[in-house]
Amino acid sequence: xxxxxxxxxxxRYKNPLYRGALNPNDxxxxxxxxxxxxxxxxxxxxxxxxRVSEAAFDGHGCAISQASADLLMETILGKTLxxxxxxxxxxxLEMLGIExxxxxxxxxxxxxxxxxxxxxxxxxxxxxxVE
Amino acid sequence: MTQSSxxxxxxxxxxxRSDFPILRREVRPGIPLIYLDSTATSQKPEAxxxxxxxxxxxxxxxxxxxxxxxAEESTAAYELAREKVAQFIGAPAARQIIFxxxxxxxxxLVAYAWGRANLTAGGVGILxxxxxxxxxxxxxxxxxxxxxxxxxxxxxxxxxxxxxEYRRLLDHQPKLVSFTHMSNVLGTITPAAxxxxxxxxxxxxxxLDGAQSVPHFPxxxxxxxxxxxxxxxxxxxxxxxxxVLYGRKSLLEAMPPFxxxxxMIKRVHLRSFAANDLPHKxxxxxxxxxxxxxxGAAIDYLTSVGMDAIAAHxxxxxxxxxxxxxxxxxxxxxxxxxxxxxxxxAFTFPGVHPHDVSQILDQAGIAVRAGHHCAxxxxxxxxxxxxxxxxxxxxxxxxxxxxxxxxxxxxxxxFGM
Numbered sequence: 001x002x003x004x005x006x007x008x009x010x011x012r013y014k015n016p017l018y019r020g021a022l023n024p025n026d027x028x029x030x031x032x033x034x035x036x037x038x039x040x041x042x043x044x045x046x047x048x049x050x051r052v053s054e055a056a057f058d059g060h061g062c063a064i065s066q067a068s069a070d071l072l073m074e075t076i077l078g079k080t081l082x083x084x085x086x087x088x089x090x091x092x093l094e095m096l097g098i099e100x101x102x103x104x105x106x107x108x109x110x111x112x113x114x115x116x117x118x119x120x121x122x123x124x125x126x127x128x129x130v131e
Numbered sequence: 132m133t134q135s136s137x138x139x140x141x142x143x144x145x146x147x148r149s150d151f152p153i154l155r156r157e158v159r160p161g162i163p164l165i166y167l168d169s170t171a172t173s174q175k176p177e178a179x180x181x182x183x184x185x186x187x188x189x190x191x192x193x194x195x196x197x198x199x200x201x202a203e204e205s206t207a208a209y210e211l212a213r214e215k216v217a218q219f220i221g222a223p224a225a226r227q228i229i230f231x232x233x234x235x236x237x238x239x240l241v242a243y244a245w246g247r248a249n250l251t252a253g254g255v256g257i258l259x260x261x262x263x264x265x266x267x268x269x270x271x272x273x274x275x276x277x278x279x280x281x282x283x284x285x286x287x288x289x290x291x292x293x294x295x296e297y298r299r300l301l302d303h304q305p306k307l308v309s310f311t312h313m314s315n316v317l318g319t320i321t322p323a324a325x326x327x328x329x330x331x332x333x334x335x336x337x338x339l340d341g342a343q344s345v346p347h348f349p350x351x352x353x354x355x356x357x358x359x360x361x362x363x364x365x366x367x368x369x370x371x372x373x374x375v376l377y378g379r380k381s382l383l384e385a386m387p388p389f390x391x392x393x394x395m396i397k398r399v400h401l402r403s404f405a406a407n408d409l410p411h412k413x414x415x416x417x418x419x420x421x422x423x424x425x426x427g428a429a430i431d432y433l434t435s436v437g438m439d440a441i442a443a444h445x446x447x448x449x450x451x452x453x454x455x456x457x458x459x460x461x462x463x464x465x466x467x468x469x470x471x472x473x474x475x476x477a478f479t480f481p482g483v484h485p486h487d488v489s490q491i492l493d494q495a496g497i498a499v500r501a502g503h504h505c506a507x508x509x510x511x512x513x514x515x516x517x518x519x520x521x522x523x524x525x526x527x528x529x530x531x532x533x534x535x536x537x538x539x540x541x542x543x544x545x546f547g548m
Binding site for chain 1: 195196197198202203206207210226396397398407408409411
């Protein structure tokens with residue numbers, strides 16, 4: 001319990017730094033976690049070099065899914081889309097600094113799934129993107 | 132399952148028999164069980180019974196949504212079973228493994244989801260004359276609904292499929308070729324890879340009924356290049372109530388859902404829904420969780436024994452059984468010679484109905500099956516109403532074949548023949 005709700009997760013859940021919307025944006029994508037109905041939308045702006053210059057997310061869900069999204073936005077600033085596509089579930093777990101079972105893993109990975117579907121320009125996000 | 136044929140471990144059948152508690156029982160005082168009905172359903176090893184028992188004692192919870200230890204454990208165990216199935220049949224990914232109730236439901240899933248969306252009036256489906264009812268009736272229903280035309284690869288007198296006729300049928304540009312990997316009556320092992328290759332050349336989608344093959348010899352979906360494979364856990368040392376549909380990913384993704392309900396959705400509104408990702412899209416409602424775990428344990432068990440070794444053992448037993456059955460005057464065994472078949476011997480006894488043969492064998496503790504074995508058209512083809520069927524698995528011995536033959540002499544005696 002203590003591990004799962006590390007201070008940074010509670011902090012980012014209560015006081016997210018990247019919650020909001022970017023209009024206009026270069027990339028926007030949203031999806032749900034079918035297991036619990038969590039929802040996340042991510043907007044990105046890219047600079048002239050194709051790197052992420054601004055990132056924002058919005059949505060609703062548990063502390064794990066929302067803190068994960070907030071930390072992910074921070075992580076991808078300055079990254080190219082190829083670098084974003086290369087992010088894995090291990091990167092998310094390292095970023096959160098916690099271990100998760102199969103059910104909560106879906107919560108933690110929702111934002112990465114949405115982000116990668118957007119980066120690849122896919123019509124739909126699938127679990128395959130985060131395996 | 133990946134051993135080469137030169138490295139076949141021979142089976143220690145005495146040790147294997149000790150793994151199956153039911154084989155220790157007597158059917159009547161002093162009469163031990165001789166179980167020759169594994170084609171209908173196999174017996175279960177201790178490891179499978181224990182895995183399911185432990186799940187209910189230790190981890191029982193519904194999967195996927197709960198956020199507590201039991202839900203996490205049951206979810207992990209259920210999904211691990213899926214991984215084991217994928218590995219066992221050489222599937223590229225676990226998400227291509229859909230849990231169903233049994234082979235029958237897996238075939239119905241393809242008929243209702245893929246068939247309804249992809250087959251249109253006048254479309255041709257090719258089946259064979261040796262199919263189990265489970266690979267006939269779903270297509271009959273769909274054919275009536277969509278006005279499809281069904282063609283059948285004939286069974287030659289030697290019990291093999293007539294592939295020349297199959298090549299001619301392919302001129303009809305079939306959309307589907309759905310056939311058994313091993314006949315549950317004749318025991319015929321069909322040349323699946325060749326049938327699939329020819330079907331693909333003709334532009335057809337293929338479905339392989341693996342109910343009798345997956346339990347008995349190594350089956351690899353990638354080397355077969357098959358589009359769909361259906362099989363049941365209960366015929367491979369696992370529990371009843373769970374079966375598998377493997378599907379090619381592009382086909383599964385393009386298919387509409389089969390059953391609607393919980394777990395198969397991504398989101399639901401009052402007037403609409405969006406389907407979930409694979410494999411959950413095809414698994415509506417609470418699935419057979421303990422049974423999936425039992426199937427995983429069965430796969431572990433079969434793998435530890437070795438599928439090549441099991442196949443080799445059954446080859447030995449069926450060759451011996453055919454030889455011994457031929458000795459009994461009047462007995463006629465259907466199907467090809469031993470090298471072309473699995474461990475199934477369906478036979479007739481002139482002047483004695485299979486039910487009576489079966490009843491007299493039962494008095495000696497021998498369990499066989501009598502009837503048309505859900506393959507009535509095949510029996511019609513041979514002009515017989517029913518057969519008696521003895522079938523063999525990894526736990527059967529040549530001594531049990533001897534007992535069967537003794538029992539048949541007893542049948543002759545009782546009927547004064």
